Amino acid sequence: MARTKKKWSDLSPTQQRLVVAAAVAEGIATVSVWRDLRKRPASAVRGPKPVWAVLALVQPVGPVAYRRLGRR
Template sequence: MAKKRWSDLSTTQQRAIFAAGAAELVMTTVVLRDLARRPSADVRGPKVVWVLACVVQPVGPIAYFVAGRR
């Protein structure tokens, strides 16, 4: 199988990829802003670990929303 190029994808596939990327960017931004504003006592675990977890897309931001905040 040859590697697909952006132009080989349908319009629906291009829009889905764009939407997923935008959602990841928004989630990461919201998590980082929340971490910057939230006191350490209201975060489960060290803030630095959560910032590093945001690099693991999309698992890190979702994990923070589910388990990181008190």
């Protein structure tokens, strides 16, 4: 079964708002991780800080993983 990809205009206004809200939430979560990494000493982070900074870009798993596993 081949699925056709929906265009933005095919989404209802509610669906469009949900997509935008999810994107904003992911952006806030990523920036929050980066701010925390910048302020937190390396000794308080499990693993290298640059690796966590890159992993924060993997949405939505990266920010959640950092909050759960990355901080001491």
